[in-house]
Amino acid sequence: MDINLGNTSSLRLLNLYKVVSLLYQAGSMTQAQIKTESGLSGPTVIQCIQHFKEKGAFYEGKALASSGGRKPTLICFDYNYRYAVGVEIRRHHVDISIMNLKGECIASRTERLIFEQSREHLQAIGRIIDELIAQNVDPKKVLGIMVAFPGEVSLDRSEITRSTIFGMHSVNLDRFKKEFRYPIMIENGANAAGFGAVFKDKNLADTVYIVVTDNGIAGSVVINKKVYRGNSGKAGAFGHIQLDSNGRQCSCGQKGCWSVCCSVASLTGDEDTNLKDFFARVDNHDEEAVNALDQYIKYMAQGIACAHLAFDTDVMIGGKIVPYLEKYQDQLRKAVFEYSVLKDESFNINLDLTSNSPMSEGAALMIVADYMENGIFTE
Numbered sequence: 001m002d003i004n005l006g007n008t009s010s011l012r013l014l015n016l017y018k019v020v021s022l023l024y025q026a027g028s029m030t031q032a033q034i035k036t037e038s039g040l041s042g043p044t045v046i047q048c049i050q051h052f053k054e055k056g057a058f059y060e061g062k063a064l065a066s067s068g069g070r071k072p073t074l075i076c077f078d079y080n081y082r083y084a085v086g087v088e089i090r091r092h093h094v095d096i097s098i099m100n101l102k103g104e105c106i107a108s109r110t111e112r113l114i115f116e117q118s119r120e121h122l123q124a125i126g127r128i129i130d131e132l133i134a135q136n137v138d139p140k141k142v143l144g145i146m147v148a149f150p151g152e153v154s155l156d157r158s159e160i161t162r163s164t165i166f167g168m169h170s171v172n173l174d175r176f177k178k179e180f181r182y183p184i185m186i187e188n189g190a191n192a193a194g195f196g197a198v199f200k201d202k203n204l205a206d207t208v209y210i211v212v213t214d215n216g217i218a219g220s221v222v223i224n225k226k227v228y229r230g231n232s233g234k235a236g237a238f239g240h241i242q243l244d245s246n247g248r249q250c251s252c253g254q255k256g257c258w259s260v261c262c263s264v265a266s267l268t269g270d271e272d273t274n275l276k277d278f279f280a281r282v283d284n285h286d287e288e289a290v291n292a293l294d295q296y297i298k299y300m301a302q303g304i305a306c307a308h309l310a311f312d313t314d315v316m317i318g319g320k321i322v323p324y325l326e327k328y329q330d331q332l333r334k335a336v337f338e339y340s341v342l343k344d345e346s347f348n349i350n351l352d353l354t355s356n357s358p359m360s361e362g363a364a365l366m367i368v369a370d371y372m373e374n375g376i377f378t379e
Contacts, residue, residue: 034075083106145180157173165216192362193318195369208221329349
């Protein structure tokens, strides 16, 4: 939050920011604790608390034991004061997640919906969102919708500049705005997933995030808890690193991209992305499945090595394949560090086991983060 301390209004905003940030992180504190931690005067703390209680963001919790005098009362942050909606659009389905201000998933839905470039498709998504909201939260508390899209998004996030998966070019956000009830934004899906992972892990500030989808690999780079976008918004497009010049053709026109080598479909078969059945075959020592997994891990290690060498930071893998990869994490690490240039390196290869839908959850959390940084003070 950028604050100019040259006037009284800005100083008041800074005081509000200190108090709300403290309580947001802690969940609950006494008035005396807020005063001590913020360094603000007692009257100023009371004014700030009252401001957020009137809005509904703070509420009084239980009274604590007293060592003498009036019992101190906990002041609590209401994480369900506002909600954000994230939507992941894929070829055959949409994933929708409703997140509260703590980053908890309040409700989610996966709906089979074949993608098409039509108003009817967007209206169908809008109806699903409206229904999920109505069934689970107060619509008046919804901040907005962030659409996580598989494609390149302009730096100002007003346009899908290109999506090779959907064959789209220069699609303006206005096309989406017409069909939704709530404020709507758009973001590259992998950027949303990477941001969400860092948002939920307070100890993680930098990472390269790799999302494995049914049809490909998408990536993002998060530095100091901010998405790094590059000069034109293409940063993190690791899916189009070429791993095998003799491999299958990618949607981008090149052969052997990381996307076609390590999509879920490349592992289980183009027509069958049933991971449960595939890994059951591996557990039963089915030779074809075991060989496919070994080759998959080699390709994944090759891609991770390239991504790490580019940004020299930890790497995190997300997507529905992650729970199955956990068992093979050591094998993957060994394959990565077999590269001679990495033998003396030390970096983490993490699995995102906290997200059921990394892209839709991360998209919603982008709205949450912006709201806590700016919106809560200006609404």
